Amino acid sequence: MNKIKTILKIAKKILIVVGVIGIAMFSLYAFTVDKVTGEKESEIDQLRSIIEEYKAKDGQLSYENNRGVIRTIEDVCEEEGFDIELAVKIAACESYLNPYFVKINKNGSADRGVFAFNSVYYKSVPNECAFNVECATRVFIQQAKAGRINDWLCYKRVK
DSSP, X not given: OHHHHHHHHHXXXXXXXXXXXXXXXXXXXXXXXXHXXXXXXXXXXXXXXXXXXXXXXXXXXXXXXXXHHXXXXXXXHHHHTOOHHHHHHHHHHHHTTOTTOEEEOTTSOXXXXXXXXXXXXXXXXXXXHHTOHHXXXXXXXXHIIIIIGGGSHXXXXXX
């Protein structure tokens, strides 16, 4: 009987912690969205409409066609003479191989697409390219070959 009470107490504590974390995450998201104004707000609304049809999973969007994403990255890497394994690993780390990936950052910028192009640092990459696996892969390879591979935090994790 004491074991059951102990287990119930632990379960209750876990539920409270999970609830508090959920509330904190929602509050942080709401605060971030409130900070975004003007042009950025309309850009974020555009991003939301693009990804509306995808289901949320573990705080990120799930995407069913990962194999097609990998094939496209492989094809472009072969054409461009770039390390296929490295590109796929970076994309998997950055976006879970989701071409419609969007993460709103604390500063109001958004990381977009399979290679998570930041809307501030890579504002020259339009949404149409960021959300297109072939175009995004070509831009990623171009930037990597130009010495900007360290722009992707995941590079240090997967190299």
